[in-house]
Amino acid sequence: MNTVLFDLRGQYNLLREEIDAAVREVLASGEYILGPRVRLLEENLAACCGVPYGVGVASGSDALLLALLACGIGKGDEVITTPFTFFATAGTISRTGATPVFADIEPVTCNIDPEKISALISPRTRAIVPVHIFGQMADMDAVLDLARAHRLLVIEDACQALGAGNKGRKAGSLGHAGCFSFFPTKNLGGCGDGGMVVTRDPQVADRVMSLRTHGSRQKFIHHSVGCNSRLDEIQAAVLLVKLKYLDSWIEQRVALAGEYNRLLDGVVVTPGLLPGNRHTYHLYVVGSPQRDRIKEHLERNRVGCGVYYPVPLHLQQAFHHLGYREGDFPVAERSARELLAIPAHPGLSTAETGRIASLVREAAGLPVSLEK
Numbered sequence: 001m002n003t004v005l006f007d008l009r010g011q012y013n014l015l016r017e018e019i020d021a022a023v024r025e026v027l028a029s030g031e032y033i034l035g036p037r038v039r040l041l042e043e044n045l046a047a048c049c050g051v052p053y054g055v056g057v058a059s060g061s062d063a064l065l066l067a068l069l070a071c072g073i074g075k076g077d078e079v080i081t082t083p084f085t086f087f088a089t090a091g092t093i094s095r096t097g098a099t100p101v102f103a104d105i106e107p108v109t110c111n112i113d114p115e116k117i118s119a120l121i122s123p124r125t126r127a128i129v130p131v132h133i134f135g136q137m138a139d140m141d142a143v144l145d146l147a148r149a150h151r152l153l154v155i156e157d158a159c160q161a162l163g164a165g166n167k168g169r170k171a172g173s174l175g176h177a178g179c180f181s182f183f184p185t186k187n188l189g190g191c192g193d194g195g196m197v198v199t200r201d202p203q204v205a206d207r208v209m210s211l212r213t214h215g216s217r218q219k220f221i222h223h224s225v226g227c228n229s230r231l232d233e234i235q236a237a238v239l240l241v242k243l244k245y246l247d248s249w250i251e252q253r254v255a256l257a258g259e260y261n262r263l264l265d266g267v268v269v270t271p272g273l274l275p276g277n278r279h280t281y282h283l284y285v286v287g288s289p290q291r292d293r294i295k296e297h298l299e300r301n302r303v304g305c306g307v308y309y310p311v312p313l314h315l316q317q318a319f320h321h322l323g324y325r326e327g328d329f330p331v332a333e334r335s336a337r338e339l340l341a342i343p344a345h346p347g348l349s350t351a352e353t354g355r356i357a358s359l360v361r362e363a364a365g366l367p368v369s370l371e372k
């Protein structure tokens, strides 16, 4: 049996007729970029998050870059974020001309540790970019308190966390802007790249809209220098089909995570929930000093798995000039050594989760038969 980490073909096969029909409609319409489907997706996603504005862009990375620019982040500014995330989080901060300043994560959720933030705030600090890693929101109450006290902007990297919540509040809706990715493997993924900025602030929405079309609000009239970061109608059409299923997919992911938690209790460490959080389990990760052995064993047995993330950002060559060293962020560094994502996509059968859990147990050095 072959189990993949992300089952994109399975997801397509499940919705084949609906997706094919939606794509054919776009092809026949002759409207391929920033048309009615993108506008509908923008409305629906903003509504999902409980905010008035959504602006579709070409990727999650561009959502971050344009949100930062729209908030006025640039040269000379410092932006505090986590080193335990996909490169885009800090890469886009750098692209604006600002300097990423890293704060270690806390070990339970692997999200930025608010207690590590205060000491890093300087007169140049302009913003905090919390990342809702693996699909669970960072401690936003603490982050927002700090931001209020120090008059900082908050831009949420919610690329892994569409549909996540905390005490009824939605991921992406709590900061000045929230950024989403529709990369195919994300919980809501297109058939290509895509992204969106959501916000309550009409000015931020207007600026992102202008930046995505080369700083223009009116054809051929440019009041600032932006870029081409438009969203395709074909992507929007596919995403509108899938959006209808997102909630039930998240429910299934939550159920699978509960199943794994039970099967793997005492064998590996799994990140815990912050009180009040609705986790979306974009990635279900296990932690163990035996991580590499578990990974090899799973791969040998045709189970897809992945290390998120093997190199924390403060140790990336691209950020060498920032002067960080190994040992600066011990929790992020240990997470990079010990965490492994295992399959937890909707549709995974109990037989498959059972088989995967047994393989993890074997590799972690425990008897396979140890069932609860």
Ligand SMILES: *Cc1c(COP(=O)(O)O)cnc(C)c1O
Residues within 6 Å of the ligand: 059, 060, 061, 062, 085, 086, 088, 089, 131, 157, 159, 160, 181, 182, 183, 193, 194, 195
């Ligand atoms: C996927 C992701 C991004 C970037 O999204 P793209 O659509 O791939 O550009 C940014 N941050 C995080 C945390 C992500 O998981």
